[in-house]
Amino acid sequence: MSDEHRPHEPEDSPFEEIVGEETDRDPDLAVIEAGSRTLRAQAGPPQQDVVPGRPEDPEVDRQLRRVEDELATRWGETKLEPSVKRIAALVDVLGEPQRSYPSVHITGTNGKTSTARMIEALFAAFELRPGRYSSPHVQSVTERISIDGAPVPHEKFIETYDDIKPYIELVDSQQDYRLSFFEVLTGMAYAAFADAPVDVAVVEVGMGGTWDATNVIDANVAVITPISLDHTDRLGETPEQIAVEKSGIVKPDSTVVLAQQPVEAASVVLKKAVEVDATVAREGMEFGVVSRELAVGGQQLTLRGLGGEYPDIFLPLHGAHMAHNAAVALAAVEAFFGIGQQQARTLDIDVIRQAFASVTSPGRLEVVRTSPTVVLDAAHNPGGARATAEAVSEAFGFTRLVGVVGPSGDKDVRGMLEAFEPIFAEVVVTRNSTHRAMDVDELAGLAVEVFGEERVQVEPRLDSALEEAITLAEEEGEYAGAGVLVTGSVITVGEARLLLGAGRNR
Numbered sequence: 001m002s003d004e005h006r007p008h009e010p011e012d013s014p015f016e017e018i019v020g021e022e023t024d025r026d027p028d029l030a031v032i033e034a035g036s037r038t039l040r041a042q043a044g045p046p047q048q049d050v051v052p053g054r055p056e057d058p059e060v061d062r063q064l065r066r067v068e069d070e071l072a073t074r075w076g077e078t079k080l081e082p083s084v085k086r087i088a089a090l091v092d093v094l095g096e097p098q099r100s101y102p103s104v105h106i107t108g109t110n111g112k113t114s115t116a117r118m119i120e121a122l123f124a125a126f127e128l129r130p131g132r133y134s135s136p137h138v139q140s141v142t143e144r145i146s147i148d149g150a151p152v153p154h155e156k157f158i159e160t161y162d163d164i165k166p167y168i169e170l171v172d173s174q175q176d177y178r179l180s181f182f183e184v185l186t187g188m189a190y191a192a193f194a195d196a197p198v199d200v201a202v203v204e205v206g207m208g209g210t211w212d213a214t215n216v217i218d219a220n221v222a223v224i225t226p227i228s229l230d231h232t233d234r235l236g237e238t239p240e241q242i243a244v245e246k247s248g249i250v251k252p253d254s255t256v257v258l259a260q261q262p263v264e265a266a267s268v269v270l271k272k273a274v275e276v277d278a279t280v281a282r283e284g285m286e287f288g289v290v291s292r293e294l295a296v297g298g299q300q301l302t303l304r305g306l307g308g309e310y311p312d313i314f315l316p317l318h319g320a321h322m323a324h325n326a327a328v329a330l331a332a333v334e335a336f337f338g339i340g341q342q343q344a345r346t347l348d349i350d351v352i353r354q355a356f357a358s359v360t361s362p363g364r365l366e367v368v369r370t371s372p373t374v375v376l377d378a379a380h381n382p383g384g385a386r387a388t389a390e391a392v393s394e395a396f397g398f399t400r401l402v403g404v405v406g407p408s409g410d411k412d413v414r415g416m417l418e419a420f421e422p423i424f425a426e427v428v429v430t431r432n433s434t435h436r437a438m439d440v441d442e443l444a445g446l447a448v449e450v451f452g453e454e455r456v457q458v459e460p461r462l463d464s465a466l467e468e469a470i471t472l473a474e475e476e477g478e479y480a481g482a483g484v485l486v487t488g489s490v491i492t493v494g495e496a497r498l499l500l501g502a503g504r505n506r
Contacts, residue, residue, distance in 0.1 A: 051362045051497070052140045055154045064154050067161045068141060075180035082211040086175050090187045091216050093167045097194035098201070101131070103217045104332055107205040107246040108225025108259065110384045111325045114317070114361045115225055116204045118329035123200055124149050125355035126333075126347070131198035133189040133214070135182070135206050138363045138378070138494040145189045147196050160192045182206050186213040200336070210248025221335045222250045222278070223257045223328060226321075227265040228383035243268035252276040255335040259283050259328045281306055281340060283324065287331040292323045294395065299323060301356075305330050306340025310349055313356050318365045319391025326356060363493040365391055368500050372473035373398070373483040374466075376497060378490040380407060382415030385487070389423045392485060399481040402469045403427040405447070406462060406492035409438040416488065417450040424485075426472055428457045430465035432492040462492065463499050 055061040091098055104119055106112050113134045123130040129148060137143040142157045152160070164187055172178040179187070186206075193201050203219070205212040224246055227239050243265035250256050250272050258269055260283045273280045281287055290302040290309060298316035301323055302309060315326055334340055334347060363378045365388065373396065379388040392401065403424040407413045420427070429447050431437035440460045447456045457472075459465035469484045476482035486496045 051138055052142055052151050052154070053498075054140075060154050060158070063158045064142075067158055070161075071141070071181050071184060074178060074184060081177055082208075084211055084213065084215055086171060086177065086179050087183045087186055087213040088216055089171045089175065090164075090167060090179060090183065091190060093170060094164060094187065094191055098190040098217045100194045101198050101201050102336070103201045103203055103219040104221045104223060104336060105203050105205070105214065105217060105219035105249045106223040106225065107209045107212075107249050108223070109228045109242070109381065110387065111225040111259070111321060111328075112204045114322060114364055115223065115325045115329050115332075116202050117361055118326055118356065118359050119202050119223075119332050120146070120149060121359050122329060122333040122352070122355045123202070123336075125351045125358070128199040129196065130200055130202055131189070131193035131196060132202040132204075133186070133193075134204045135185075136490045138490060139497060141185075144185055145192050147192065147198060152192060156192070157188075160188045160195070164188060164191050180213070183213045190217075205246075205249065208242075208245040208248070210245050212249075215249055218251050219249065219254060221255050221257060221332050223259075223332050224249075224261070224269055225259045225325070225328060226383065227261055228381065238264070240264040240268055247272040250276060250278050252278065254278045256280045257287075257328055257332045257335055259324060279335075281331050281335060283327060283331075286340065287327055287334075289320075289323045289327050292320065301326060303327050303330055305346060306334040307344060308346040310346065310352050313353055315356050315359065317359060317361055318395035319387060320394070321387040321391065322361075322364075363490060363497065365395070366497075368497060372470060372476075374470065374500060375483060375485050376493045377485060377487045378493045379416070379487050380411055380489050382412055382419050385416040385419035388485075388487065389419055393423055396483060397481065398483040400425045400473065400476050400483075402472045402482070402484050404430060404462075404465050404469045404484060404486040404492075404496070405443070405488040406430045406432050406465070406486075407438050407443070407488035408434075408436040408491070409442075410436065411438075411489075413438060413443065413488075414446050414450065417447055420485075420487070421450050424451070424455070426455045426457065427451055428459055428465045428469045428472075430459050430462050430492075432462060432489060432495050434491055436491070437489075462495055466496060466499060 055064055106116050116132055116134050120130045120132045132146040133144060135144055142154055143151045145152045168179055168184055203214050203217060205214050209215060227243055227246060239262040247269045256273050256278050258280055270280060287306055288304050290304050293300045295314060298314060301313040301315055302311045303313060363376050366376045368374050368376055377388045379385045401423055403420055405427055407416060427447055429443045431440050440458060444458045457468055459468050473482040473484050486493060
């Protein structure tokens with residue numbers, strides 16, 4: 001951008017002051033960032049990132065329940081008609097809001113939400129205003145749409161729904177099937193981001209990629225986290241078949257940030273990149289984790305990005321998988337800023353450190369109580385369970401660990417239980433409150449086959465299961481190092497979070 005085309009501002013304005021500070025930065029990027037930082041200074045500091053509970057105002061709560069009830073009349077997230085024609089029709093009548101900001105699009109089997117939160121934190125640290133769309137939610141549906149690093153307020157969620165409701169009904173009347181729950185939320189997110197407005201959207205797919213409702217964006221950067229077997233009835237029965245669906249988010253001339261993958265899955269993505277002339281950055285080749293050490297409350301990392309090394313990064317999350325997520329997130333943000341292709345330099349290390357130190361990921365190896373320690377983790381497939389088991393063993397060193405497992409019935413539950421068997425002394429099988437929860441008797445039968453009858457307890461109610469697991473852990477004594485891990489489903493973790501008091505409004 002030439003000087004004559006830059007916005008005219010007084011010499012001593014905050015905008016010019018910020019641009020002046022960026023002497024070693026790309027001048028166009030400096031102007032973009034300065035505009036965002038000026039807006040942010042006027043708006044005040046970003047909101048604290050918490051998992052919202054119910055609204056305290058009775059009228060707001062009533063209105064939110066109305067919206068939730070209306071959304072609940074639509075197809076749930078497990079019922080799909082593989083097409084983007086309905087969401088395309090919705091964003092068309094909304095004026096294509098998703099084209100008013102650049103995007104980073106994230107798919108994969110595990111690690112999507114944690115990676116999205118890291119990317120969001122990095123953008124915010126560089127004074128860009130991020131919007132993030134993630135699923136599923138831990139406690140409140142409003143978590144799915146975040147702006148400035150925090151879920152949109154309940155009032156804004158209600159307002160967004162009511163604003164686009166006439167357009168939703170118009171599209172419903174013209175289609176063979178009504179818009180689904182997820183399609184409506186996707187439309188809401190894209191509209192909310194345009195209204196904010198955000199500088200960049202971080203968008204996580206719901207399932208797959210090619211025909212996912214989010215796939216009406218043309219993302220500058222496509223991120224593919226580790227692919228493993230999940231949703232095999234819809235996406236395919238091999239990593240290769242699943243990769244075909246997930247590579248559908250790769251757009252012409254974009255950059256693909258590819259986490260470590262099974263060879264057959266990586267081959268599919270690389271072939272798609274060649275077809276659409278996309279650039280690929282591969283973990284273990286162009287970027288990766290150089291080193292990691294355990295630290296109090298997390299881990300200390302050295303990451304290799306697309307532009308060079310980033311040492312002494314503290315990440316307040318546990319597990320090797322989180323370190324790899326961090327490497328992927330960093331590479332995605334570098335790619336967004338053109339580093340590794342147009343520019344050969346690193347981003348400001350102090351900003352990178354600040355961003356990673358601020359990352360939270362509710363329901364992902366989250367400690368919600370001590371004496372005994374209770375950890376929540378939303379692992380819901382064998383790949384996620386293996387990563388969680390390894391991380392728990394490394395980070396906590398429990399002398400005895402009691403599992404509380406409440407999976408959905410459509411998952412590879414045996415594979416999950418087998419992944420946890422080496423670390424659970426005992427397991428309490430239970431269910432969450434939704435219709436998707438696996439039948440407890442069927443779950444108990446599988447658990448007995450994997451663990452043996454003497455190591456399995458059955459508690460059909462989650463509150464009773466938590467109480468039983470805590471009692472079993474306490475038998476070791478206060479200082480014996482026993483713990484409880486609650487896992488199997490995001491829904492189970494969310495309900496446990498509420499029962500244990502971690503989800504109250506703060």
